[in-house]
Amino acid sequence: LLRWNEVRYRKKGLPPGTMGWPVFGETTEFLKQGPNFMKTQRARYGSFFKSHILGCPTIVSMDPELNRYILMNEAKGLVPGYPQSMLDILGKCNIAAVHGSTHKYMRGALLSIISPTLIRDQLLPKIDEFMRAHLSNWDNKVINIQEKTKEVAFLSSLKQIAGIESCSLSDSFMTEFFNLVIGTLSLPINLPGTNYHRGFQARKTIVNIVSKLLEERRASQETHHDMLDCLMGRDDESRYKLSDEEIIDLVITIMYSGYETVSTTSMMAVKYLHDHPKALEELRREHLAIRERKKPDDPLDLNDLKSMRFTRAVIFETSRLATIVNGVLRKTTEDMELNGYLIPKGWRIYVYTREINYDPFLYSDPLTFNPWRWMDKSLESKHYFLVFGGGTRQCPGKELGITEISTFLHYFVTRYRWEEVGGDKLMKFPRVQAPNGLHIRVTSY
Numbered sequence: 001l002l003r004w005n006e007v008r009y010r011k012k013g014l015p016p017g018t019m020g021w022p023v024f025g026e027t028t029e030f031l032k033q034g035p036n037f038m039k040t041q042r043a044r045y046g047s048f049f050k051s052h053i054l055g056c057p058t059i060v061s062m063d064p065e066l067n068r069y070i071l072m073n074e075a076k077g078l079v080p081g082y083p084q085s086m087l088d089i090l091g092k093c094n095i096a097a098v099h100g101s102t103h104k105y106m107r108g109a110l111l112s113i114i115s116p117t118l119i120r121d122q123l124l125p126k127i128d129e130f131m132r133a134h135l136s137n138w139d140n141k142v143i144n145i146q147e148k149t150k151e152v153a154f155l156s157s158l159k160q161i162a163g164i165e166s167c168s169l170s171d172s173f174m175t176e177f178f179n180l181v182i183g184t185l186s187l188p189i190n191l192p193g194t195n196y197h198r199g200f201q202a203r204k205t206i207v208n209i210v211s212k213l214l215e216e217r218r219a220s221q222e223t224h225h226d227m228l229d230c231l232m233g234r235d236d237e238s239r240y241k242l243s244d245e246e247i248i249d250l251v252i253t254i255m256y257s258g259y260e261t262v263s264t265t266s267m268m269a270v271k272y273l274h275d276h277p278k279a280l281e282e283l284r285r286e287h288l289a290i291r292e293r294k295k296p297d298d299p300l301d302l303n304d305l306k307s308m309r310f311t312r313a314v315i316f317e318t319s320r321l322a323t324i325v326n327g328v329l330r331k332t333t334e335d336m337e338l339n340g341y342l343i344p345k346g347w348r349i350y351v352y353t354r355e356i357n358y359d360p361f362l363y364s365d366p367l368t369f370n371p372w373r374w375m376d377k378s379l380e381s382k383h384y385f386l387v388f389g390g391g392t393r394q395c396p397g398k399e400l401g402i403t404e405i406s407t408f409l410h411y412f413v414t415r416y417r418w419e420e421v422g423g424d425k426l427m428k429f430p431r432v433q434a435p436n437g438l439h440i441r442v443t444s445y
Ligand code: HEM
Pocket: 080, 095, 096, 107, 110, 114, 253, 254, 255, 257, 258, 259, 261, 262, 265, 319, 324, 325, 328, 329, 386, 387, 388, 389, 390, 392, 393, 394, 395, 396, 397, 398, 400, 401, 402
């Protein structure tokens, strides 16, 4: 019986690897040993092996060339393979749930509201106003920077979506949104008391809130220069006509995709800068130079953002060293040949990119926090650099995310010094997080 999984998934042509226990497969080993499990399996079976993790037969691909191929070839039947709970809660028009021409359309609609011009004219001013106000009064306080960066990521994107209404909505929306996030990472058991159930309820409430907002906006003649108005097509130039359901799911997509990525990168940047005073000094110099060019109340503009070369380097180095994203998931829509093996329909493919970040042939001294390595801009466009994914689903929010983190760092380092209270634990896998928070004592600079 214990060999059931091995027998069940014994098929000619599959890659090497083990399938573990019935039902659980190798999930426990994967979650407990994390990156070491992957390394051990790679040492045994090579960079392309089979396993059974998180409830699914899975192929793990750690081969850079193959990973690229998988990410570029959605049309050949390699579609996103995120868990059912995530798809249910994020909605059926969510970008990860749609393929082919629908994906192209939804992605186009999203890209049209976060274009470089809109970042310059609408989003950056909103982000600046928000960060400037939100990062005040931290002097002489002990702050849980994990909680703060989460709040910042959420509230900043709410302001970009529904500028004027964001203040009145924020409290009720935030609680529901946090429940929604937890629900997407749960087992899909819809019984009262489960995270999945709570996440599902949270989705319903959020759908109601946004629907009401759409109605109110349609009833009024007032225009707002924010994402919601653009998605509603109130901006004359828009060539995308979206239904309410599509608008709502896109709003949830934007909030969800930029939430954990932006908040965790911001938190880890604060952590690494604390541990590396030389990098902090250089970063602060860059931001103080910007402030010197301006009056105290002048907001950041696109030129300031462009001049933040070292800040960008800090963000890239933080994403690399902390590995904010371990990889991306795909699944096969039909039996297919991949790397000389036969992969059955419905198997999940884990494009596991974590190890690339620590490859000494790609990054010298890979375990050291060294933002200066990114001052060579060509490193960002190397084909093996997959922090923002690759191929047809490469992160559309990359520049927006960098804008948010840079603005956060700008107000943080020009206003404050900080030291860690100490004793907080940091987990690196399966997600980067501080289970009891990351506490810092903040004083004004
Ligand atoms: C530091 C910040 C960020 C990181 C590290 C990051 C990382 C990623 C990665 C790795 C993917 C690929 C997923 C896949 O291939 O399945 C992705 C996709 C995506 N990201 Fe980001 N992201 C960040 C910020 C943002 C922000 C701020 C937004 C808000 C608009 C966003 C929106 C999206 C969307 C909508 C997708 C799906 C694209 C598609 O399926 O076509 N991301 N991101």
